[in-house]
Amino acid sequence: MSFDIALSLRRGERSLEYAFTAGSGLTALFGPSGAGKTSLLDAIAGLLRPDKGRITVGGTTLFDSAAHIDVKPQKRHCGYVFQDLRLFPHISVRRNLAFGRKAYGGLDWDHTLDLLGIGGLLERMPATLSGGEAQRVAIGRALLSTPDFLLMDEPLASVDAARRDEILRLVERIRDEMRLPILYVSHDRAEVERLAQTIVPV
Amino acid sequence: MSFDIALSLRRGERSLEYAFTAGSGLTALFGPSGAGKTSLLDAIAGLLRPDKGRITVGGTTLFDSAAHIDVKPQKRHCGYVFQDLRLFPHISVRRNLAFGRKAYGGLDWDHTLDLLGIGGLLERMPATLSGGEAQRVAIGRALLSTPDFLLMDEPLASVDAARRDEILRLVERIRDEMRLPILYVSHDRAEVERLAQTIVPV
Amino acid sequence: APARQSPVVLAAASLQESMNAAADAWARKGHPRPRVSFAASSALARQIASGAPADVFVSADEPWMDDIQNKGLVRKGTRVSFLRNDLVLVAPRNSNVRLRIGRNMPLVQALGNGRLAIADPAGVPAGIYGKQALTRLGVWPSVQGRLAPGDSVRGALALVSRGAAPLGIVYATDARADPGVRVVGIFPAASHDPVSYPVTTLAASRNPEGEAFRRYLLSSEGKAIFRRFGFGTK
Amino acid sequence: MQPLSPAEWEVLVLSLKVGGVAIVATLPVAFGLAWMLARWRFPGKVLIDAVVHLPLVLPPVVTGWLLLLAFSPNAPFGAFLERTLGLTFLFRWTGAALAAGVMALPLMVRAMRLSLEGVDRRLESAARTLGAGPWRTFIRVTLPLSANGVLAALVLGFARSVGEFGATITFASNIPGETQTLPLAIYSALQIPGSDSQVVRLAGLSVLLSVAALVLSEWLIRRSGQQRGRHVI
Amino acid sequence: MQPLSPAEWEVLVLSLKVGGVAIVATLPVAFGLAWMLARWRFPGKVLIDAVVHLPLVLPPVVTGWLLLLAFSPNAPFGAFLERTLGLTFLFRWTGAALAAGVMALPLMVRAMRLSLEGVDRRLESAARTLGAGPWRTFIRVTLPLSANGVLAALVLGFARSVGEFGATITFASNIPGETQTLPLAIYSALQIPGSDSQVVRLAGLSVLLSVAALVLSEWLIRRSGQQRGRHVI
Numbered sequence A, B: 001m002s003f004d005i006a007l008s009l010r011r012g013e014r015s016l017e018y019a020f021t022a023g024s025g026l027t028a029l030f031g032p033s034g035a036g037k038t039s040l041l042d043a044i045a046g047l048l049r050p051d052k053g054r055i056t057v058g059g060t061t062l063f064d065s066a067a068h069i070d071v072k073p074q075k076r077h078c079g080y081v082f083q084d085l086r087l088f089p090h091i092s093v094r095r096n097l098a099f100g101r102k103a104y105g106g107l108d109w110d111h112t113l114d115l116l117g118i119g120g121l122l123e124r125m126p127a128t129l130s131g132g133e134a135q136r137v138a139i140g141r142a143l144l145s146t147p148d149f150l151l152m153d154e155p156l157a158s159v160d161a162a163r164r165d166e167i168l169r170l171v172e173r174i175r176d177e178m179r180l181p182i183l184y185v186s187h188d189r190a191e192v193e194r195l196a197q198t199i200v201p202v
Numbered sequence C: 001a002p003a004r005q006s007p008v009v010l011a012a013a014s015l016q017e018s019m020n021a022a023a024d025a026w027a028r029k030g031h032p033r034p035r036v037s038f039a040a041s042s043a044l045a046r047q048i049a050s051g052a053p054a055d056v057f058v059s060a061d062e063p064w065m066d067d068i069q070n071k072g073l074v075r076k077g078t079r080v081s082f083l084r085n086d087l088v089l090v091a092p093r094n095s096n097v098r099l100r101i102g103r104n105m106p107l108v109q110a111l112g113n114g115r116l117a118i119a120d121p122a123g124v125p126a127g128i129y130g131k132q133a134l135t136r137l138g139v140w141p142s143v144q145g146r147l148a149p150g151d152s153v154r155g156a157l158a159l160v161s162r163g164a165a166p167l168g169i170v171y172a173t174d175a176r177a178d179p180g181v182r183v184v185g186i187f188p189a190a191s192h193d194p195v196s197y198p199v200t201t202l203a204a205s206r207n208p209e210g211e212a213f214r215r216y217l218l219s220s221e222g223k224a225i226f227r228r229f230g231f232g233t234k
Numbered sequence D, E: 001m002q003p004l005s006p007a008e009w010e011v012l013v014l015s016l017k018v019g020g021v022a023i024v025a026t027l028p029v030a031f032g033l034a035w036m037l038a039r040w041r042f043p044g045k046v047l048i049d050a051v052v053h054l055p056l057v058l059p060p061v062v063t064g065w066l067l068l069l070a071f072s073p074n075a076p077f078g079a080f081l082e083r084t085l086g087l088t089f090l091f092r093w094t095g096a097a098l099a100a101g102v103m104a105l106p107l108m109v110r111a112m113r114l115s116l117e118g119v120d121r122r123l124e125s126a127a128r129t130l131g132a133g134p135w136r137t138f139i140r141v142t143l144p145l146s147a148n149g150v151l152a153a154l155v156l157g158f159a160r161s162v163g164e165f166g167a168t169i170t171f172a173s174n175i176p177g178e179t180q181t182l183p184l185a186i187y188s189a190l191q192i193p194g195s196d197s198q199v200v201r202l203a204g205l206s207v208l209l210s211v212a213a214l215v216l217s218e219w220l221i222r223r224s225g226q227q228r229g230r231h232v233i
């Protein structure tokens, strides 16, 4: 079971509830704007504490209010592509990509940069990137951190069609060869239908 | 003639050249990530000074290096939906929307909020908005400023399908009824084909 | 024999030049030159009361010396008042003000619409003496609202020599050293408590050089140095 | 604690007046300088920066002395001010305020500069496209976005004004009711043996004054902070 | 200008030593306090804020006196430090550094606090998801993002240290070669009528010292600013 989620959290005055399980492969979160997709990803990453509930990913319990389990964000080993990217503005693209990198395992550096088309941007500062370039760097940073699972929040929103196809193939490979649980938010039906084993409406 | 552009500008080490004219209606800029779409929009808005060239929109010359014309950004009356949104973080959604508002003409306030589905967000601060909500507020802010022309940089990247359709209809109405020149950047072929009278590859 | 160490001497700031001259003379006689710390007497007395490792203290007035003596910090039998100073009225060098110092002198008139520079009469010794003198001469009530109190005698002196104040009350030694002012008159000695500078060796002093330097200050050779700078000696 | 004596009241009210006028008058000057240092690049910028820092670097008495040289009615500049604007500083509370303002200047400039450097310029360009000229952009975007720095400048400046001693006594003298602010009254008391309790009382007043300013500013910071909202982790 | 006399060299070197040690020793304390004030919320926070501001609010002489009360060998705390760590401050250059550090503290805290409040916390959460614990996040994200504030704190603190007079002379006294920093030497020169040229010379040295610090900091600011890049308008 890749994701086993049952939790409730509060955003402003609204209270949001989530409950689903998803088998192996890629799980797409699908729902209108403001439905609470990003909030769920934040909770799974450990950046937002649910009021109560349980979060299990790939068999590991990350949060359980009943059992007083709350794994720290840095121990959850998630590769999170933020909707708002959050590249570190004070370091180069290269150092952004290397930030979460581990010495062992994971994707090949050169190959990944190549696929994302960001090999030429390594010495640039994030503020000089175009929208799509920044988004691809954010994807690269998450992938290269050798995560145990992936959280991707509209990762291809500003990526052009040709590149989008290549990146989707990379995601598929990660899903199939590395067998990482992936939670994927997208508004693009076609994208979701192509990638997802499970579709969770929010 | 809605857009008559011929200019060159520098970004980092790269030199970008643009030359096209577009008739009335909506002009779509189509091109891979990093091609220079945002740079062109910035130049038309007056936020980036071209090395040389000419910018004419709806018959008004906004920039002409030969004639030493360089209209100030605040006098260009463009409604710019930024790729990075740029909502003012220190004021409420209501005051963001009212920032550029003029006493006369333009779109109806209530109706526009309704279409964008942001009527319930007026008292919220931008930092509390979801990605799609923020994007719709950014669109609203540009539309409500009673612009002479629109620059829209991937305005629907994080907007869900249902809402997207409504907003596209609004854009069509603006294009047809108010006859505003619109320069529209998108990676979505379907969107572009539906909206554009002219497609300019970058 | 182990090398003799420099004693630490705490001296009122108005003794700056003369005490340095005395320390130099003492050093020329083959002694380690005292390390002299100049500050307001009040600050020095507080340091002594806090256990500062010093050997000799020269105060610009008696009350602070009394204060540390009452706290048992003065070495018995070493407190001596050895210097005197006069209190004078000064004007900027190019001023043509004339005034005879005496009872009910027209000081206010002489000020015109200016102010009288003086060290703070609320606490700084020179200001206290000045207030005494003006009171006994009967002009304090009229001039009380026309003062420009400074943080020290030096502050008052600067106001006069810069022309910011038409008249000021300072010590004779200050007036003598500053070419920017001229002495209008000397306050009669009877009009204020004697301006006297007591010296003492401190009870906590462990350095015999300190006591030796104090004795030197009191010697005729030592006193001569201070007379050169305009002090009176006792 | 005993109630305040009339003399103590006088000192307190004067300190408030001097400190208040000092920072209010210095604020626009300091902001202008902060703006210049944060936004402009020109040869000699470090020189201006250095002049702004002077009152911090020099012993306060020297600053007071320099003020005396510049603003006394004997000096050309001081005479000019008196003749044209009727402004006199020497031995006046205005002089105490001037001294306090000058001493507060470097702190205020730095706080505001730091905030200005943190303002996202992309938001200013957004305001421009929405029809706001440079001035309106400044008032409605830049200034509120650097409000924390302005607030910090006010607090630092006020605290410095309330504590300023050396330049004031040298330049404006220590005249009860006119230029004798709290630090000057404290200094007078410090000169008298055995007057520690009076010193402590007056120092307590200074502290109260600035705690009040601090509480106010913390409240304002918190208010603006809450508005920006959405903290993660 | 004449070359420096040996006595002037001594004063200059001592000022550098005192100022340098003061800000280096104060920096971590100030950063800790800035962090607390920027990030934590707890009852009594304003109290800590007030204590930090004390040296700004109180006349320096009072601060020196309070230091005397706390750190003199007659005081319990001072005696304790002497007994256990062999630290003595009275009449030592260490005392001058302590006084300078205490006086610089409020300025340093405020500058760093201002920068910390400007750090985008979302970047810190991004670092956490990338496996960085709180400490690593601090070192690699928070600290560099608030580098401007740290730099400003160093400049302000150093300038303040170079200019600090009242607390030093009251606490550490005015001993040539040990505690006589530039401002104290200037004070001594000021006591001698007609020694204006000596005062100007020494004041010039102070100014040079801090101009050097300023130039260095401007250069560092510019460097980091260039890196962040992409200015619009």
Ligand SMILES: Nc1ncnc2c1ncn2[C@@H]1O[C@H](COP(=O)(O)OP(=O)(O)OP(=O)(O)O)[C@@H](O)[C@H]1O
Pocket: A127, A128, A129, A130, A131, A132, A133, A158, B011, B012, B013, B014, B032, B033, B034, B035, B036, B037, B038, B039, B040, B083, E229, E230
């Ligand atoms: N300051 C800079 N230094 C160097 N290169 C820059 C700078 N600013 C922009 N660029 C480069 O200029 C090119 C054009 O950028 P622009 O933002 O216009 O692209 P774009 O077409 O909008 O791309 P996207 O679809 O990804 O948003 C990009 O390759 C970008 O990396």
Ligand SMILES: Nc1ncnc2c1ncn2[C@@H]1O[C@H](COP(=O)(O)OP(=O)(O)OP(=O)(O)O)[C@@H](O)[C@H]1O
Pocket: A011, A012, A013, A014, A032, A033, A034, A035, A036, A037, A038, A039, A040, A083, B127, B128, B129, B130, B131, B132, B133, B158, D229, D230
């Ligand atoms: N601090 C807050 N105060 C009030 N409401 C909040 C706050 N933070 C988030 N919300 C609301 O919570 C809801 C869920 O937000 P979330 O960011 O999870 O949406 P989302 O599904 O990711 O939407 P999108 O597709 O637009 O990104 C939104 O309606 C948002 O406005």
Ligand code: MOO
Pocket: C012, C013, C014, C015, C039, C040, C041, C042, C060, C124, C125, C126, C151, C152, C153
């Ligand atoms: O030398 Mo004093 O103690 O300022 O009168």
Ligand SMILES: [Mg+2]
Pocket: A037, A038, A039, A083, A153, B130, B131, B132
């Ligand atoms: Mg979202």
Ligand SMILES: [Mg+2]
Pocket: A130, A131, A132, B037, B038, B039, B083, B153
């Ligand atoms: Mg772009």
